[in-house]
Amino acid sequence: MIQYSRPLPAGITPCDPNHHPQWVETRGAPRSHPVARPCPPHHHIECHRCGIATVPSPSRAITEARWHDPSAHIPIHDLARVREQIAAAVANAA
Template structure:
């Protein structure tokens, strides 16, 4: 797997004053990913100072909404759970047509 990150734009609110959340894009299949199943790039926002992240999504718009909408705080997870969450998201995607 390969990851790239960039700072969140100014219109995305900070989690806490002085923190610097990042938009992270992960490409490639995690260990144990089933052959023939889709593996799009997944995006999440994370803050290492707060140790929280959004559940990964293939959509940047959904990821930003999860970070900014307080009613979706159940979709914020500890950074240590990202590997498992990424595998769950990929396993939940429909299998590609042959």
């Protein structure tokens, strides 16, 4: 799995003026993912100072909407587990 991160685009409001959340794109499958099953890239936004992230999504638009919806935030330490659940759902649907 490879992750690319970059600062949030100027049009997306950060969680706090002194925080620097990152837009993260994850490519590749989690270790538990079945071989040769699809696993599209996923995006999430995370702030390490707040300790929050959005639920990963293959859609950039959904990721941005989740950033503005606190009910769609998860603790950063839960990202790996949530990515595995999403990848399993994608593999089962294929």
